[in-house]
Each structure stands twice: as structure tokens, then as C-alpha cells.
Amino acid sequence: MNAPTRPKWRVGQTVALRKAHACGGRQWRIVRVGADIGVVCETCGRRVLLPRDEFDRAARTPPLSSPRQQEEAGGRLPLQKGSP
Numbered sequence: 001m002n003a004p005t006r007p008k009w010r011v012g013q014t015v016a017l018r019k020a021h022a023c024g025g026r027q028w029r030i031v032r033v034g035a036d037i038g039v040v041c042e043t044c045g046r047r048v049l050l051p052r053d054e055f056d057r058a059a060r061t062p063p064l065s066s067p068r069q070q071e072e073a074g075g076r077l078p079l080q081k082g083s084p
Helices: 052-058 067-073
Strands: 014-016 027-033 036-041 047-051
Touching: 027 047, 036 052, 047 052
Parallel strands: none
Antiparallel strands: 014 027, 027 036, 036 047
């Protein structure tokens, strides 16, 4: 029986989450990856820990599928079309 594959998140990657932070920022930088995902708001600098499954549902930027994509993106990903 195979376990479901989880998205591959990397430290330094920038993601957009479903809901905006209280400061109005939508961009978050990943600072910790494990059972919980630690993110820092790019607007105000607030650090938040989210359970991995909750983070996977809330993230709007797709995870990177290879280390090469990570290098090409320079650790940051642009927002998808249609995102504010």
C-alpha cells in the first residue's frame, strides 16, 4: 500500500496563501519544513506555524517538482494569474 505523496515545499520558497494576513499581505516565505510548516509574512515579518495538511490546503502557489525549478526560481515563485 503506497502512502499518498505530499507536495514538496522548500525553505526559502515564497507562496501565496488562500486568506490574507491581518496586515493585508498575501506573500509568505517558508522558513521551516517538517510536520509543521513555518512561514513569515513578507509584508510585516510575522512568523506563523501551520500544520502541514492545513498549509497544503491553504497554499495557492504550486509546490516545486524538482530542485532545478527551485534554482531557476531563485527561491521565489510568482503568483498565479488571477491572484491579487
